Amino acid sequence: MALDHAILVSLLEKPGSGYELARRFERSIGYFWTATHQQIYRVLKRMEGDGLLAVRDVPQQGRPDKKEYSVAGPGRAALSRWLHEPIEPESLRHDLAVKIRGAAFDDPAALVREVERHRQVHSDRLAHYLAGEARDFTGPGAPDALDTGQELQHVVLRGGIAYERMSLAWLDDVLATLHRIAATPPPAA
Amino acid sequence: MALDHAILVSLLEKPGSGYELARRFERSIGYFWTATHQQIYRVLKRMEGDGLLAVRDVPQQGRPDKKEYSVAGPGRAALSRWLHEPIEPESLRHDLAVKIRGAAFDDPAALVREVERHRQVHSDRLAHYLAGEARDFTGPGAPDALDTGQELQHVVLRGGIAYERMSLAWLDDVLATLHRIAATPPPAA
DNA sequence: CTTGTCTATGCAACGAGTTGCATAGCAGGA
DNA sequence: TCCTGCTATGCAACTCGTTGCATAGACAAG
Incomplete structure (x- = not known):
């Protein structure tokens, strides 16, 4: 139920409607948690109840009315409780890694395009993160001294940047490996 | 339905029972895909059907009988089909990042232990990966020339290693940030 | 004036994943 | 002997997440 907590954090940072939350989940929050608008509306309703x-x-x-949600006292208490209990380190679900190992039983060369496509996505994300970092934290218009919230947002963003850089380097490694395999004649067994 | 494909790949690498698969998902495969034994048994039954x-x-x-599963022709074809269709780059679900941003509304210092705990887990995983790499790929007893399957397994393992190294560096960054926040007196606003 | 797009909310059905529980034989230690 | 732990398989109930669809007002383009 971490979606609940992600919503609480986002609404504490700034109150907003389900629609607005859904857009945040496509942007900043979405970098470490995803959710569709249906999920969000359902959870908002339950949490309000x-x-x-x-x-x-x-x-x-000029546009439809909206319902603006904000965190009530018990919501803040629930978040605080969650913050104090330990959570499991994430378990990955990495489709591409499954594909790469699966390619041994098919044509490894056919994977090159797919890997290049993923590389492009990570490259775009990295550029997006770096632009956000310059805008909010390190660029000329950024504040000189950061408050606690900004410090924490920045360190999370740095995590995203590190993740994308690592992904790019690894995907390059994967591409080099695929090319090496394609260049090596299969052993005449 | 990528669990289906993960199972196909694993059974192509080596046929086995549901129980054995469940153990593999705690080990090598589990580093990029997780599944419980219930899920595995259910999917195996469906795929066999x-x-x-x-x-x-x-x-x-000396132990109960087992059902050994192996990939049939249509299974191999299904995997091949999946390998040739594009997949979405993974979307993260990173609880700890939610917690870190949430800590701005609670006590950031209380997070230090949690982050240290996660750091330990990543450190253990890294040691485990490195041991596996030395055993199977780079150590003295490892084969001189790798076949395609081994090359691909190795590059996936290198991805796991890179991920854990990146995680450790980032968690150190998080800890430093938390300490900096604790050391900075709150502005007398 | 119709079509498409953006804001804004929601239902219904389905599929994926988790949790708790159950069974059963064999082995080893208290 | 009883309890614990390992191999081995499975059901039932539930929650979480996804997909498809529906509504409805405002605005812009054709």
Whole structure:
């Protein structure tokens, strides 16, 4: 149920509607947690029913009204409780690694394009992260002194940057390996 | 449904029972895909029903009989089909990152122990990977020339090693950031 | 004036993954 | 002897997450 907690954190950083949350999950939060709008609406409704969130109807001009959610006292308490209990280190689900090992039973060369495509995605993400870092933390317009929240957001962002850099280097390694395999004539067994 | 494909790859590398697969998912395969034995048994049954797998009853002495699964022709074809379709780059689910951002609304210092615990887990995993690499690929007893399957297994393992190294470096960064925050007196606002 | 896009919310059905429990033979130690 | 632990398989219930679909107002382009 970590989606609950991700929503609590996001709403503490800034209250917002389900729609707005869904967009945040495509952006900053989405870099370490994903969720679709259906999931978000369902969870918001449940958490509101449980008294963890407060709602406020916000009429808007030029667009549909929205429900702005914010964290209520019990929500903050629930988050605090979660922060103090240990969690399991993440377990990966890496489809591409399965494919690479599977390629031994098919044509490894056919994987090159796929790996290159993934490389491009990681390269784009890295550029996006670096732009965000320059804008909010290290660039000319960024604040001189960061508060605790900003420090923590920055270190999480640095994690994303490190992850993308590591991914790029590894995918290059994978490509080199695939090329080496293609260049090596199969042993005349 | 990538669990299906992970199972196909694992059974192509070596046929085995559900129990054995479950143990592999705690070991090598488990480094990039996790599954419990219930999930595995259920999927094995379904795939056998679909004709993707063949079963063979193997009586054993001193322990219960087992069902040894192996990949049938249609299973191999299904894997090949999957290998040729593009997949989405993974989306992360990183609980710890949520916690770190959430700590801004609680006590950041309380997170130090948790982060240290995670650091230990990654450190252990790294040692385990490096031991496996030395045993199978780079150590004295390892084969001089690797075949395609071994090359691909090695590059996936190198990915795991790179991931753990990156994680350790980032967790050190997180710890340094937490200490810096604790040392900085809050601004007298 | 119709079509498409953006904001904004939601239902229903399905599939994937987790948790708890059950069974059963064999081995080894208290 | 009883209890624990390992191999080996499985059911049932539940939660989490995904996919497809629906609604509805405002605005811009054709």
